[in-house]
Amino acid sequence: xxxxxxxxxxxxxxxxxxxxxxxxxxxxxxxxxxxxxxxxxxxxxxxxxxxxxxxxxxxxxxxxxxxxxxxxxxxxxxxxxxxxxxxxxxxxxxxxxxxxxxxxxxxxxxxxxxxxxxxxxxxxxxxxxxxxxxxxxxxxxxxxxxxxxxxxxxxxxxxxxxxxxxxxxxxxxxxxxxxxxxxxxxxxxxxxxxxxxxxxxxxxxxxxxxxxxxxxxxxxxxxxxxxxxxxxxxxxxxxxxxxxxxxxxxxxxxxxxxxxxxxxxxxxxxxxxxxxxxxxxxxxxxxxxxxxxxxxxxxxxxxxxxxxxxxxxxxxxxxxxxxxxxxxxxxxxxxxxxxxxxxxxxxxxxxxxxxxxxxxxxxxxxxxxxxxxxxxxxxxxxxxxxxxxxxxxxxxxxxxxxxxxxxxxxxxxxxxxxxxxxxxxxxxxxxxxxxxxxxxxxxxxxxxxxxxxxxxxxxxxxxxxxxxxxxxx
Amino acid sequence: xxxxxxxxxxxxxxxxxxxxxxxxxxxxxxxxxxxxxxxxxxxxxxxxxxxxxxxxxxxxxxxxxxxxxxxxxxxxxxxxxxxxxxxxxxxxxxxxxxxxxxxxxxxxxxxxxxxxxxxxxxxxxxxxxxxxxxxxxxxxxxxxxxxxxxxxxxxxxxxxxxxxxxxxxxxxxxxxxxxxxxxxxxxxxxxxxxxxxxxxxxxxxxxxxxxxxxxxxxxxxxxxxxxxxxxxxxxxxxxxxxxxxxxxxxxxxxxxxxxxxxxxxxxxxxxxxxxxxxxxxxxxxxxxxxxxxxxxxxxxxxxxxxxxxxxxxxxxxxxxxxxxxxxxxxxxxxxxxxxxxxxxxxxxxxxxxxxxxxxxxxxxxxxxxxxxxxxxxxxxxxxxxxxxxxxxxxxxxxxxxxxxxxxxxxxxxxxxxxxxxxxxxxxxxxxxxxxxxxxxxxxxxxxxxxxxxxxxxxxxxxxxxxxxxxxxx
Numbered sequence: 011x012x013x014x015x016x017x018x019x020x021x022x023x024x025x026x027x028x029x030x031x032x033x034x035x036x037x038x039x040x041x042x043x044x045x046x047x048x049x050x051x052x053x054x055x056x057x058x059x060x061x062x063x064x065x066x067x068x069x070x071x072x073x074x075x076x077x078x079x080x081x082x083x084x085x086x087x088x089x090x091x092x093x094x095x096x097x098x099x100x101x102x103x104x105x106x107x108x109x110x111x112x113x114x115x116x117x118x119x120x121x122x123x124x125x126x127x128x129x130x131x132x133x134x135x136x137x138x139x140x141x142x143x144x145x146x147x148x149x150x151x152x153x154x155x156x157x158x159x160x161x162x163x164x165x166x167x168x169x170x171x172x173x174x175x176x177x178x179x180x181x182x183x184x185x186x187x188x189x190x191x192x193x194x195x196x197x198x199x200x201x202x203x204x205x206x207x208x209x210x211x212x213x214x215x216x217x218x219x220x221x222x223x224x225x226x227x228x229x230x231x232x233x234x235x236x237x238x239x240x241x242x243x244x245x246x247x248x249x250x251x252x253x254x255x256x257x258x259x260x261x262x263x264x265x266x267x268x269x270x271x272x273x274x275x276x277x278x279x280x281x282x283x284x285x286x287x288x289x290x291x292x293x294x295x296x297x298x299x300x301x302x303x304x305x306x307x308x309x310x311x312x313x314x315x316x317x318x319x320x321x322x323x324x325x326x327x328x329x330x331x332x333x334x335x336x337x338x339x340x341x342x343x344x345x346x347x348x349x350x351x352x353x354x355x356x357x358x359x360x361x362x363x364x365x366x367x368x369x370x371x372x373x374x375x376x377x378x379x380x381x382x383x384x385x386x387x388x389x390x391x392x393x394x395x396x397x398x399x400x401x402x403x404x405x406x407x408x409x410x411x412x413x414x415x416x417x418x419x420x421x422x423x424x425x426x427x428x429x430x431x432x433x434x435x436x437x438x439x440x441x442x443x444x445x446x447x448x449x450x451x452x453x454x455x456x457x458x459x460x461x462x463x464x465x466x467x468x469x470x471x472x473x474x475x476x477x478x479x480x481x482x483x
Numbered sequence: 484x485x486x487x488x489x490x491x492x493x494x495x496x497x498x499x500x501x502x503x504x505x506x507x508x509x510x511x512x513x514x515x516x517x518x519x520x521x522x523x524x525x526x527x528x529x530x531x532x533x534x535x536x537x538x539x540x541x542x543x544x545x546x547x548x549x550x551x552x553x554x555x556x557x558x559x560x561x562x563x564x565x566x567x568x569x570x571x572x573x574x575x576x577x578x579x580x581x582x583x584x585x586x587x588x589x590x591x592x593x594x595x596x597x598x599x600x601x602x603x604x605x606x607x608x609x610x611x612x613x614x615x616x617x618x619x620x621x622x623x624x625x626x627x628x629x630x631x632x633x634x635x636x637x638x639x640x641x642x643x644x645x646x647x648x649x650x651x652x653x654x655x656x657x658x659x660x661x662x663x664x665x666x667x668x669x670x671x672x673x674x675x676x677x678x679x680x681x682x683x684x685x686x687x688x689x690x691x692x693x694x695x696x697x698x699x700x701x702x703x704x705x706x707x708x709x710x711x712x713x714x715x716x717x718x719x720x721x722x723x724x725x726x727x728x729x730x731x732x733x734x735x736x737x738x739x740x741x742x743x744x745x746x747x748x749x750x751x752x753x754x755x756x757x758x759x760x761x762x763x764x765x766x767x768x769x770x771x772x773x774x775x776x777x778x779x780x781x782x783x784x785x786x787x788x789x790x791x792x793x794x795x796x797x798x799x800x801x802x803x804x805x806x807x808x809x810x811x812x813x814x815x816x817x818x819x820x821x822x823x824x825x826x827x828x829x830x831x832x833x834x835x836x837x838x839x840x841x842x843x844x845x846x847x848x849x850x851x852x853x854x855x856x857x858x859x860x861x862x863x864x865x866x867x868x869x870x871x872x873x874x875x876x877x878x879x880x881x882x883x884x885x886x887x888x889x890x891x892x893x894x895x896x897x898x899x900x901x902x903x904x905x906x907x908x909x910x911x912x913x914x915x916x917x918x919x920x921x922x923x924x925x926x927x928x929x930x931x932x933x934x935x936x937x938x939x940x941x942x943x944x945x946x947x948x949x950x951x952x953x954x955x956x
Contacts, residue, residue, distance in 0.1 A: 079552055079665070080734040182741040185662035189655075190673060192552070200663060200737040261553040264673040268655040268747035268931065274740055458741065 042414075043235035044424055047242060049251045050223025054414055054424065055238045056230035058407035064231035065408050066138040067127035068146070069415040071226070072219035074197040075121040075260055075348070081211055083163065083199020086119040086481050088212040090159050092126065093117075094151035096144045101155055104141050111137065120480040121193055122348045123419035129408070132232040139245035146225070147249045149216055156209035164205065166481070167198050175276035176475020179285070179460045184352075186270050187287050187456045190261045191349055198481050221252025226418045230411035260349060263289065266454040279462035281337075283358045283474050284369045288455040290353035293345045293430070295422050301345040302433040303445035304353055309392045310384060310442065312341025312355065317388060323375040324357060324368075335363055335371040344479055346413075348421045353449050356474040365459045376450060384439040393435065400431045515887075516708035517897055520715060522724045523696025527887055527897065528711045529703035531880035537704035538881050539611040540600035541619070542888040544699070545692035547670040548594040548733055548821070554684055556636065556672020559592040559954050561685040563632050565599065566590075567624035569617045574628050577614050584610065593953040594666055595821045596892035602881070605705040612718035619698070620722045622689055629682035637678065639954070640671050648749035649948025652758070652933045657825075659743050660760050660929045663734045664822055671954050694725025699891045703884035733822060736762065739927040752935035754810075756831045756947050757842045761928040763826035766818045766903070768896050774818040775906040776918035777826055782865045783857060783915065785814025785828065790861060796848040797830060797841075808836055808844040817952060819886075821894045826922050829947040838932045849923060857912040866908065873904045 043055040074085045095101040108115040113130030128138050171177040181196050188194030199207070227246065229238050266289060293301040315321035320339035327334050337358045344351050355376075359368035403409045417427045516528040547558045568574040581588040586603030601611050644650040654669050661667030672680070700719065702711050739762060766774040788794035793812035800807050810831045817824050828849075832841035876882045890900045 080732055082663075082734075178740055181737075182662075182739075185737075186659055186741075186743055189658035190555075190668065195663065202735060202737060259553055261555075262675060264654075264658075264675060266655075267651055267749075268659075268745040270659055271744040271746075272741040273744075274742075276740075 042424065043238075045235075045239060047222065047247050049247065049249060050221075051242065051246050051249075052226045052418065053238065053242050054226065054228045054411075054418070055233060055235045056228070056407055056410055056414070057233065057235070058230060059232050062132050062232045063129060064132045064135050064229060064233055065127060065129050065411050066135060066142070067125055067228040067230075067411055067415050068142050069123050069125045069226045069228065069419045070220060071123065071224045071258065071419045072215075073120045073122045073124055073419075074195065074199075075192040076219065076258060077192065077195070077215070080203060081207060081215075082195045083167075083197075083204040084207055084211050084215050085124055086198055087160065087163055087204070087207050088215050089117050089119045089124050089126075090163060091151055091156055091209070091212050092145050092149060094149075094155045094159070096148040097150050098148065099141075099144060101151065104145065107137065107141060113138075118480045119197055120416075121197060122421075123416060125415055125419075127411075135229065135233060135238070136241045136245065139241055143245045143249055146220055146222070146246075149213070149220075151209060153209060156212065160204070160207055163198065164201065167201055167204060170481075171196065171198060172201075174475060175274070175278050175460060178276070179274050179458060180475055182272055182274055183285060183287055183456050183458045186272055186458075187289060187352060189263060189266070191263050192260055193347075193349065193351075217252075218254050218256075219252075221255055222246055222249050223251040224255045226415055228411045228415045230407040258348065263350060269452040270456045272456060272458045274458065274460050275463065276460070277463050279460055281358060282365055282459065282461040283356055284365050284372065284457065284459055285354065285356045285474065286372075286455055286457045287352040287354045288449050288451065289350055290343065290449045292347040292349065292351040292420075293417075293422060293426065295426055298345075298426060298430060298433040299436070299441065300445055300448075302430070302437050303441040304343050304449060305345055305434060306392060306396065306437045307442050307446050307449075308341040308343040308353065309396060310388065311379070312339060313392060313395070315339075317391060319379050319388075320355070320357070320372070320375055323378070324371055334360055336360055336368055338474070339372070339375075340474060346416050346420045346422070358474060365461060369457065369459075380443070380446060380450070383443055386439070389439050389442075393437075396434050397431070400434065515897065516711075518708075518712060520695065520720050522720060522722060523694075524715070524719050524722075525699045525891065526711065526715050527699065527701045527884075527891070528706060528708045529701070529880055529883055529887070530706065530708070531703060532705050535605050535705045536602060537605045537608050537702060537706055538600060538602050538884050539608060539615070540598055540701040540703075540884055540888050541615050542596050542598045542699045542701065542892045543693060544596065544697045544731065544892045545688075546593045546595045546597055546892075547668065547672075548665040549692065549731060550665065550668070550688070553676060554680060554688075555668045556640075556670075556677040557680055557684050557688050558597055559671055560633065560636055560677070560680050561688050562590050562592045562597050562599075563636060564624055564629055564682070564685050565618050565622060567622075567628045567632070569621040570623050571621065572614075572617060574624065577618065580610065580614060586611075591953045592670055593889075594670060595894075596889060598888055598892075600884075608702065608706060608711070609714045609718065612714055616718045616722055619693055619695070619719075622686070622693075624682060626682060629685065633677070633680055636671070637674065640674055640677060643954075644669065644671060645674075647948060648747070648752050648933060651749070652747050652931060653948060655745055655747055656758060656760055656929050656931045659745055659931075660762060660825060662736060662739065664736050665733055666820075666822065666824070690725075691727050691729075692725075694728055695719055695722050696724040697728045699888055701884045701888045703880040731821065736823060742925040743929045745929060745931045747931065747933050748936065749933070750936050752933055754831060755838055755932065755934040756829055757838050757845065757930065757932055758827065758829045758947065759845075759928055759930045760825040760827045761922050761924065762823055763816065763922045765820040765822065765824040765893075766890075766895060766899065768894055768899055771818075771899060771903060771906040772909070772914065773918055773921075775903070775910050776914040777816050777922060778818055778907060779865060779869065779910045780915050780919050780922075781814040781816040781826065782869060783861065784852070785812060786865060786868070788812075790864060792852050792861075793828070793830070793845070793848055796851070797844055807833055809833055809841055811947070812845070812848075813947060819889050819893045819895070831947060838934060842930065842932075853916070853919060853923070856916055859912070862912050862915075866910075869907050870904070873907065 041057050046052050077084050093104055105115055108128050111130055111134045113128050115128040117126045126142060130138060185194045290304055291300050311319050315325055324336040324339045325334050337360050340356045343353045357368045357372045359365060414427055514530050519525050550557050566577055578588055581601050584603055584607045586601050588601040590599045599615060603611060658667045763777055764773050784792050788798055797809040797812045798807050810833050812830045814828050816826045830841045830845045832838060887900055
């Protein structure tokens with residue numbers, strides 16, 4: 011089964027969810043303990059004794075952007091093959107064991123990480139570690155096993171990318187935005203390269219990147235740190251550090267000197283739209299201020315329809331016009347990434363409004379915003395929403411485990427994770443405007459039009475396909 | 484000193500040169516001999532006894548498109564460092580020796596090859612081989628030598644790329660055209676990556692790619708094949724094959740699904756222009772028909788102003804208009820490349836004509852051409868021009884050596900080189916129109932506008948910067 015996960019719009023949860031959050035009366039954050047085993051494995055324990063369950067996540071500091079050229083998709087292919095077998099365990103045994111103890115498991119691959127997770131009753135934590143350490147050290151599969159799995163990932167690409175014009179469009183946008191960095195290559199891989207991937211390629215990728223010294227273990231739930239340490243030492247401690255692991259170095263972007271545009275026509279497009287992606291800085295260790303400002307900017311520009319800048323300016327009629335320019339306008343930003351990331355804006359034009367007109371209206375709205383600055387009332391409301399969302403996310407231990415794992419494999423530290431809410435609250439309107447002035451530069455952006463065949467009637471409304479940040483098993 | 488070499492427009496020499504060619508009454512091609520040494524070195528000997536000189540060229544089957552990600556420019560940096568020293572020769576000794584015998588030497592790097600050549604009196608051929616084999620096997624340099632050379636290549640980038648908006652524009656066009664293939668990375672390198680190149684990187688690249696089994700030796704001039712073989716066996720035969728040499732495999736392009744556009748503004752631009760590059764097939768071993776048709780197409784579309792399709796349609800006034808749309812219109816195509824290459828069109832608008840209007844006129848002219856087909860008289864004229872240019876180029880042994888070296892390091896065989904004129908002559912108008920219909924697809928193209936600051940007076944005329952295909956030492 012294939013599931014995609016999307017970047018949440020502007021990094022906050024929908025308003026409807028916020029009501030639930032308030033009702034839940036979130037507790038103060040549970041204690042977090044961190045330590046490192048002798049073989050280099052970093053361990054983070056998040057205590058949460060409200061239920062007798064535990065989430066066990068192993069995050070590797072390797073993802074699609076670490077793939078060798080020409081082998082796109084190998085990180086995700088390996089993630090699939092990790093469910094085959096080991097020297098002593100049969101193919102499929104991993105998931106069968108998890109299921110037999112009433113647990114559930116999954117895995118996902120991003121540009122910067124590959125993660126495996128299980129949720130089980132707390133008693134089975136040691137068993138999960140035993141299984142996970144085994145496939146870290148002793149992965150084994152035959153051609154009879156890897157060859158059909160390649161068809162599985164190809165089928166997955168067919169369904170979740172090629173079957174969706176919006177996904178193909180996002181691929182083309184990124185391939186155009188990134189001139190040098192492998193963020194321009196899709197996580198799932200280019201089909202023509204996936205077709206040539208082999209079990210040996212996956213094994214070589216495993217040998218180069220998998221090992222305790224390139225992984226972060228996150229355990230969240232009804233556990234005590236000292237017990238987790240003892241279990242981790244027993245199971246993971248036996249795996250030696252992998253001397254092949256090298257520092258992560260990806261090609262970085264050269265200066266962007268030219269505004270770029272793409273136009274994609276696909277007969278399946280029911281509702282055309284304009285999507286723009288700007289190159290934007292990510293959260294950096296010890297330096298999250300600009301990323302925080304961009305997170306607030308995304309919410310201010312594209313948060314809710316009735317309160318956001320683009321929502322107000324584009325989705326309501328502006329006299330003398332009797333109808334609005336757009337059905338919707340949105341903004342999103344992915345702040346957690348090892349290298350420079352993107353800040354995106356999208357406009358879905360109203361019926362009878364062309365893409366050129368919608369784009370012009372978007373640019374006029376941005377120019378007005380850059381000239382007028384931020385409405386203080388709106389700024390205060392956005393800060394409240396962001397704070398509530400952050401508090402809400404802290405209340406779910408699985409969500410906390412996830413955000414810590416992602417951060418620690420994307421160049422951040424636990425201190426950065428802890429300081430993120432504070433960084434968001436410290437954002438001033440001036441910082442937002444400064445970040446907007448820097449990042450909203452069309453010379454460092456791609457503007458894309460996705461459209462159906464000429465003169466085809468719009469069958470919309472259809473949602474804008476938001477960028478995928480990971481592929482799940 | 485730094486010299487750039489440009490792709491010749493549509494692969495033929497200017498008309499003025501053709502007159503000289505006719506006057507020279509070209510001889511039939513001199514005999515060519517080819518053999519391979521036991522260590523894998525391919526040797527091609529082109530006899531030409533008209534002057535007692537010899538051209539000695541060593542071509543490696545490695546270029547900028549074979550560089551590891553993040554180390555752009557390393558192939559060219561190594562080419563510079565090859566002039567330092569060896570285990571037994573001092574830095575600069577190579578060129579000093581060549582000069583002392585009255586010869587001249589140079590080197591150049593392309594995406595697909597790196598080549599070193601000297602022209603000397605025929606008596607010194609053995610000496611050239613001795614020197615070249617020495618640096619193939621025993622290259623050596625210190626940090627005191629490589630560190631300043633890095634400043635030299637950075638300075639070279641400053642002069643020939645950053646100092647010329649047209650060069651920067653070409654870089655941005657290619658970075659946008661190629662979504663996956665390293666042809667999108669400049670031969671000279673991205674500055675931010677060049678700044679980090681080290682002598683160790685260059686030595687590792689040398690160790691991975693340089694060796695007799697990855698090289699082609701071309702000797703042209705007043706020599707006998709048996710004498711060349713004896714000298715080659717004496718000097719190059721002593722160098723063992725390099726077991727590190729691996730088959731060349733570069734990431735290939737995914738399907739291009741979206742038309743792309745870029746707009747670059749640079750205050751130094753005196754004359755704006757429109758440049759479009761389409762992804763296009765290159766000459767392939769045993770299959771040169773489509774490349775031949777594209778070569779003819781480039782000449783038909785953009786050959787001389789008075790006879791070419793774009794020249795006629797765009798640079799002469801079309802009643803009722805009193806002035807033409809464009810000052811010039813050109814087309815070029817680079818048929819020799821290991822992987823898919825590009826077909827380019829450019830239009831320099833007339834004074835008071837905007838880039839949008841110029842581009843629209845270009846597209847209208849192309850649409851007319853695709854609808855109307857080829858004028859038979861023009862087709863005959865173009866074939867005559869191409870034949871004359873090919874015959875002319877065959878008359879210069881250095882040019883023949885060069886074209887053979889480039890072909891043999893770009894996936895072609897001597898048979899392909901020999902068959903190229905025939906392939907060009909076999910092109911039919913139907914084949915040209917079929918190639919045009921396939922390649923002139925905006926979904927597989929980038930259209931770029933290069934312009935000066937808004938409202939700046941045009942200081943033109945200035946020539947369109949044609950794509951660089953190599954960087955010389």
